[in-house]
Amino acid sequence: MATIKNNLRNLVDKARLLISDDRPPRFATPTAPMNAPSLPIPLSLMNLEHQQELALLLAPLSGPQPCGPALRYDPIFTEIRLAREEDDPSLPMGQWERPLKKADWPLIENRCKAMLSSRSKDLQIAVWLLEAWTMQYGIDGLYRGLSLVDQLLRQFWEPLHPAIQDGDADARIAPLEWLNASFSMTMRVQMPILKINGRKPPAQSLFDWERMTARELAGQPGEPHADGEAPLTRIEVIAYARQRLGRELSTRLQVVQRCLNCLETMLAFVDLQLGGQAPNLSKLKGTLVAVERVLQQLVPEEREEEMTTPEEPQGGEEVIGLAAGLAPPAAALSGWKNRDEAYAALGAIADYLSLVEPHSPTPYLLRRAVNWGRMPLPELMAEIIREEGDLNRLVNMLGLRE
Structure with a gap:
């Protein structure tokens, strides 16, 4: 002892x-930018068509008001709200069983774009468009949506709807608070991180990954799916990702990091404008950070440059059994490859336990x-x-x- x-x-x-040394430290202490612009949108991460679409949505409207009139009670708001409604497939219907109602995301996207580009620039409409893009296009759609919201706030802070009246910013920040409280959970459960051919369903979300990791660390076998298919293991998912989706997931990791950058610059700007009234978006940021951790495990930094474009199986064959069709890397069989992966797994477990045991x-x-x-x-x-x-x-x- x-x-x-x-x-x-x-x-x-x-x-x-080291702490009391008067010499300059050898490492810089990062500070959050107060009003930093978003990083330039690389062509490799957002194609030219989407960049032009963003420019159109962010162009000032004609007339004396660059954001147009407030149209919160316009019928188009009601139409979009109704189009967003959908049934939860996990809830029993009993004797009232009927076809599940699904949200019409293409309709919502079109209505929101028409409103922002020609009638009224409203933060609520922009947030609904972010949601529609994410539900249709996953992480790429989320990046487009966050870029739109970030730039809309910074370019049109004063005239943007809903207006800040007599210093009361509640109506203005309500859409941002919805992103944090509700949409962050939608991202966790429904936004695909990767897709595995031959699985039903093929999409694997952050929630799927957290549940799988927590289950394995607890030594609990997963329950077979309804069709009798055995649940995936963490090693199988990592093996599939590294051998077949390397370059795709490497790019996806960069997109997630751009999403975090958009969120940081947006938060810094809103904090500067509102001070103590600024919304707390920690859940939204935490979900993005958790997605980043998972992708960092699936695409190790030292292997990103070695990744090649995934090839589809010859003859139209689907990958039905991962364990039979792929040999997991030796490093994956022995556990985590490095300390970063181990810490990332701890972070994923913490996120999962926050959901099931708040x-x-x-x-x-x-x-x-x-x-x-x-x-x-x-x-x-x-x-x-x-x-x-x-x-x-x-x-x-x-x-x-x-």
């Missing part, structure tokens, strides 16, 4: 020297462990050592006993 304390004391002394402190403790694992030594020591010579607290926190 004395040896452990001596080693910890040496670490603390070195950390204090009352439990476990997700918060897991996230703290992940944050500690990514801290430089000076920052870690500064957080843990609160008082001079407080080594007993550190020993207890690390679970070391005499």
